[in-house]
Amino acid sequence: MPEGPEDPEAPEYPGNAATGRRGRGRPAGARSGTAETRDRILAAARAEFSARGYDKTSIRSIARSAGVDAALVHHYFGAKEQVFAASIEMTFEPAFGVPDVLAAGPEGVGERLARFFVGIWENPVTRAPMLAVLRSAVTNETAAGVLRGIVLRRMLERVAAELKVPDPRLRAELAASQMLGIAMMRYIVRIEPLASADIEEVVRLVAPTLQRYLADPDPGAAVTG
Known part of the structure; x- marks a missing residue:
């Protein structure tokens, strides 16, 4: 039945x-x-x-x-929403260690952060539940609320607290959007050649953008200047 x-x-x-x-x-x-x-x-x-x-x-x-x-x-x-939130919080516990990536200082933070996130996505143990929450958040508002409240908000608030730059929260959100966008394209939509690109090449290409978002006094200068 x-x-x-x-x-x-x-x-x-x-x-x-x-x-x-x-x-x-x-x-x-x-x-x-x-x-x-x-x-x-x-x-x-x-x-x-x-x-x-x-x-x-x-x-x-x-x-x-x-x-x-x-x-x-x-x-x-x-209710199911609370079960989902608790299970996802357990899944994303490693991501709450992002400030450790920032603790070494602004130089090279883009590469360290890219490597940190890629490491989580490339690990089969953590990849499956992270894909589940990302897929669910796209189509379900309850899941999206859990993603915003537990994953993005908690993580970003801790990242922003470590940044000694103007608009730290916005910068952290931009960095997160970059990494979540890559996750969506590489692991869910599986657009080529990104889906099969060497992970070191992905880190190399993404790191400068994250560096600009998180550490550059004027993150738009590299683009418009």
């Missing part, structure tokens, strides 16, 4: 999801108080969203993959 849409009347289970404290009505018999169970749900959610995208993934499919009752997923995370 095909799986239907999410049940809007799925029960909620009060309690402290972070501590695993049992709330009234929590499903009995499940070992739901352990961090291991919560992590298993998150891992299953990441796999489901990566394979099926946001729209085609349901709480029930995540529960089946994790080997738990769907009510337990609701207990820990609430």
Whole structure:
């Protein structure tokens, strides 16, 4: 029997999801108080969203993959949007280390940042969930909101805080748009020759643009001057 849409009347289970404290009505018999169970749900959610995208993934499919009752997923995370946000935050945790790339100073920051992002995209472990969120954000406003709020906003605020240049937030957004655009063209649309270009060549060509965005006192001068 095909799986239907999410049940809007799925029960909620009060309690402290972070501590695993049992709330009234929590499903009995499940070992739901352990961090291991919560992590298993998150891992299953990441796999489901990566394979099926946001729209085609349901709480029930995540529960089946994790080997738990769907009510337990609701207990820990609430609605599908919250499960998606939590799984994507876990996926993008390495990206929150971007300020480490900037800590070495402005010289060469464009190349370091390009290499950092390319390394994440080229890693098969992190590529699949990142592709899932990028694909989903293009067609689904909920997924786009998660991308803006958890991935771009959190990451960009930390990047901008490290930049000692005018308009740091705008510059960080321009740098992010460059890298996300390359990801879209190389890994999703797969436009040639970019899709099969040597990764060192991609870094070499992109680094000067990122350098200008992030470190040049007047990033438009190199173009208009």
